[in-house]
Amino acid sequence: MDRSGSKRVLITGGASGLGKAIALKFSSHGHHVAIVDLNDERGQETLDQLKQSGVDAFYQRCDVRKSEDVQSAVAATQKRWGGIDVMINNAGVAAGGPFDWVSSEDWDWVMDINFFGVLRGCQASVPVMKEQGSGHLVNIASMAGLLNPPGMSNYNVSKAAVISLSETLVAELQPWGIGVTCVCPSFFKTNLGESMRSPDKTTSVKLEKLVAGSSDLSADDIAGMIYDAVDSNQFLLMPHEKARLAWDYKRDSLDNHLKAQLKLAQQVKEQAQPAE
Numbered sequence: 501m502d503r504s505g506s507k508r509v510l511i512t513g514g515a516s517g518l519g520k521a522i523a524l525k526f527s528s529h530g531h532h533v534a535i536v537d538l539n540d541e542r543g544q545e546t547l548d549q550l551k552q553s554g555v556d557a558f559y560q561r562c563d564v565r566k567s568e569d570v571q572s573a574v575a576a577t578q579k580r581w582g583g584i585d586v587m588i589n590n591a592g593v594a595a596g597g598p599f600d601w602v603s604s605e606d607w608d609w610v611m612d613i614n615f616f617g618v619l620r621g622c623q624a625s626v627p628v629m630k631e632q633g634s635g636h637l638v639n640i641a642s643m644a645g646l647l648n649p650p651g652m653s654n655y656n657v658s659k660a661a662v663i664s665l666s667e668t669l670v671a672e673l674q675p676w677g678i679g680v681t682c683v684c685p686s687f688f689k690t691n692l693g694e695s696m697r698s699p700d701k702t703t704s705v706k707l708e709k710l711v712a713g714s715s716d717l718s719a720d721d722i723a724g725m726i727y728d729a730v731d732s733n734q735f736l737l738m739p740h741e742k743a744r745l746a747w748d749y750k751r752d753s754l755d756n757h758l759k760a761q762l763k764l765a766q767q768v769k770e771q772a773q774p775a776e
């Protein structure tokens with residue numbers, strides 16, 4: 501990718517949390533930013549903030565569960581700016597619960613947004629980038645997709661699939677001049693808890709608290725790291741230091757990592773309470 505000059509950036513789930521922080525980061529560096537989301541009110545608020553930095557920006561409604569919406573977002577970006585340099589597949593939702601409590605509908609829902617939403621973003625933008633001979637994909641996964649904590653099977657699998665797709669694409673797209681960054685954060689403060697779906701009240705309360713109460717790194721901090729990772733063409737970004745240590749520990753001994761999950765698994769077993 502041409503790493504100089506003004507880039508054309510498209511962000512899914514760009515109205516809130518990390519997507520919004522990434523949008524503001526890129527616009528503060530003078531890049532053109534398109535945000536797409538389901539939440540029109542927050543989308544409009546974020547757009548107003550983006551415009552204050554003097555760059556060209558637009559908001560479009562897009563449900564990443566619909567291929568036609570994602571294709572239309574990429575087409576609108578191309579039409580407005582003649583191409584797309586950075587496609588950020590960020591839209592996502594929270595889910596979890598004891599494995600046998602999670603319904604097929606909840607599996608379908610989380611996979612459709614967290615994994616297939618990312619896949620649709622890649623499918624829509626890669627042909628444009630191949631044609632250009634340049635571009636960069638940023639896929640937002642999670643440490644959950646690398647560490648697979650108990651009681652979050654559907655969320656973990658959705659994020660592990662994003663990591664697998666990203667790793668495949670970073671290798672495959674090298675000859676086309678297209679880079680890929682896969683981001684694996686731990687908990688940080690956003691509105692993610694609002695989307696939480698779980699058959700278990702305890703899981704919902706715990707995860708909502710973890711997202712709402714996280715103070716280690718902010719969405720702005722992580723957005724800054726993502727900006728730098730795109731700039732330096734870094735593939736795997738694990739923003740949280742504790743999570744990097746946990747990943748090293750797992751790679752060192754999978755058996756020890758799995759044994760260390762027992763305490764959390766016991767909590768899932770003993771504390772689960774059916775949601776009303």
Ligand SMILES: NC(=O)c1ccc[n+]([C@@H]2O[C@H](COP(=O)([O-])OP(=O)(O)OC[C@H]3O[C@@H](n4cnc5c(N)ncnc54)[C@H](O)[C@@H]3O)[C@@H](O)[C@H]2O)c1
Pocket residue numbers: 512513514515516517518519536537538539542562563564565590591592593594613640641642643684685686687688689690691692693694695711
């Ligand atoms: N916050 C955390 O602790 C955390 C940790 C690891 C990974 N992540 C990932 O970061 C990404 C961003 O989440 P966030 O934490 O900023 O949460 P957030 O809820 O603040 O932002 C997510 C945005 O995605 C949008 N969205 C949801 N479903 C959509 C759909 N079908 N189509 C289009 N937009 C949709 C929401 O409206 C929202 O604006 C997600 O992929 C999430 O899984 C978050």
